[in-house]
Amino acid sequence: MPIALPRCRAAALSALLLVAVGLAGCAPAPKPFARPGLPPAGERIRTEIGDSNPWTSLRVANDPDNFHFALISDRTGGARPGIFEDGLRKLNLLGPEFVLYAGDLIEGKTEDRTKLDEEWDEATKLLATLEMPLFLIPGNHDITNPVMARKWNELFGRPYYHFTYRGVLFLMLDTEDGAKAHIGPDQIDYAAQALAKNRSARWTFVVLHEPLWLETKPTGWEKIEALLGKRPYTVFAGHDHSYMEYNRNGHKYIRTGTLGGASGLAGPAAGEFDEIVWITMQPDGPRIANLALDGILPDDFLTEAVAKLGEGLRGGAFLQADPLLVDGDTFDGREVAVHLANPADLPLKFRGAFQDHPDIVAAPKTLEKVVPPRGTETLKVRLDTRGPMALKDAPPLELRWTAAYEPPGRPALQARGSQSLAPEKVLVCTRRDGPVVVDGKLDEWKDLPFACTEPAQVRGDAKAWRGQSDGSFRFAVQYDARFLYIAIDVTDDALVLDPTKSVWDQDGLEVRVDARPDPARSAGRGKDEGKDFVMVGLSPGRTEAEMVRFEPSQWPEGTLAACVKTDKGWSAEIAIPVAYLDEKQGGAWKEFRLNIALDDVDSPTGKGQQLWWRPDWRGAMNYAGSGTFRK
DSSP, rough: OOOOOOOHHHHHHHHHHHHHHHHTTSSSSOOOOOOOOOOOOBBBBOOOOEEEEEEEOOOOOOTOEEEEEEEEEOOOOOOOOHHHHHHHHHHHHOOSOOOEOOOOOOOOOOOOOHHHHHHHHHHHHHTTHHHHSSOOOOTTTTTHHHHHHHHHHHHOOOOOEEETTTTEEEOOOOOOOSTTTTTOOHHHHHHHHHHHHTTOSEEEEEOOOOOOOOOOOOHHHHHHHHHHSSSOOEEOOOOSOOOOOETTTTEEEEEBBBBBSSSOOOOOGGGGEEEEEEEETTEEEEEEEEEEEGGGGOTSOOOOHHOOOOOOHGGTTTTEEOOOOESSSHHHHHHHHEEOOSSSSEEEEEEEEEEOOOOEEESSEEEEEOOOOTEEEEEEOOOOOOOOOEEGGGOEEEEEEEEOOOOOTTTTTTEEEEEEEEEEEEOEEEESSSSSEEEEOOTTTTOEEEOOOOOOOOEEOGGGGOOOOTTEEEEEEEEEEEEEEEEEEEEESSSOOTTTSGGGGSSEEEEEEEOOOOHHHHHHSSSBBTTTEEEEEEOSSSSSSGGGEEEEGGOTTTTTEEEEOOOSSSEEEEEEEEHHHHHTTTOOOOEEEEEEEEEEEESSSSSOEEEEOOOOOTSSSSOTTEEEEEO
């Protein structure tokens, strides 16, 4: 019966049928593709051969009877947007000879002709993007009732058929033949004839939609299976949206995963993932590989531009919360702003959720925003407390976030992270009465009021830190007309010193001072020492001459630093010119931000720990304004 189709669709389907005829041997087979300069199939690679050579063989794996094809299935049951389209793009990237589709292309299951026309129009437009032949069979979503069966016939004619290619038989069957999960007598007769005509096929592939071998009732499959007999064959099916390999009488029966259809996406261990089944036909039979869709990447999946997008997400540099600086010892709530700055030419999708806190309640608890390209957004959050909260007992409030860019035609770039918000008491930097000799000795210091005996963060092997006597420090911060002074007294029960190593590969100190004006200072993440802030690294050395200073050329001009061993560890003094602080703040300095880390190594071959007074500015535990001192 003639099929009336729109001209463009008819042309596309005619091309598909012509290819199928060619594969079946009813039209001249095209000549093998050859490129100038390549040896003919089976020929050895030509090169200079020595007594020993850096290769295993010169016989390339290009038997002319070998070929590759792919199989996909199941877009339906609630198609997830973009997944099937991504699969088609990746099939074009892989370039198999042809693709088999094991059914369920539309949601279907309706007698509404208008809806069916719309769904098939959408599906055939998607399939038109494939650059190689595609062979379809119907699934239960494609043919559920007589109206849908007529629509299939209008579009594609037969719901079952066969073709051959390079001595291999492909038997494409309809499991919705007159009823769900059924193969009728006419189709069984057709299969018997196709198998009889191709007794000498070197392999047979049978493609079904429903895995009928799992049914307990008669379906007609048992007769097909009997007809297959002892010939070498493999069976593929879809339908259940989960992968499983079965062995029946020495033959592989494979139920495939989905390509964009409904799925729990529990991963390969549960068979629930989006996939392309890749089959390589070889003389001894097929080799089957399951390609997880998210593991197939084009050559340009990571370019400099894409990498730059990813760098902008990782670490949450796009996100900054206002500091929660407090003058007293308690916090009783405040409104805080969370700022999002998108540096890219794509929209930034952001979602954050505040975690439960023993004392602080955030409203709203969940933040969600799409930041336009090159745009900024500010989200206001009210933080209330269940009564006055002592700062010394307050853990940080954690905002966990996800952020993503979706470059057209590429995998989404997504990152997860967290941002800490913590009330922070502004500390006082007092003026010195007497002079300081920067020699590492602390004779002229009356008091060291600040302590790191319970570190805010331990980096490295945290379990190896045994407490205050193992590694800790007290310090003081003062200033006069010329310098900002920092005095540090370190307790360390086992000094490990080596003048040939860096500060962090032995016992040492890392002192960071950020004197920029706000908001840059409070928002600083410690990424560019020497430019944004001062980083003074010191180790005492076994003698004064062996004292290690980390890159003193990057210190502000006139900076002094010294450290010496003591009975209980060692001590250090640092003097940073006030002129540097004034220059950074564009006038007489008022505030600065300080952090100190003790690098504690207990044996020459062991790994050390970093004991931080405030969380490392570079990490996720960092919070705005931590370690702020005011004149």
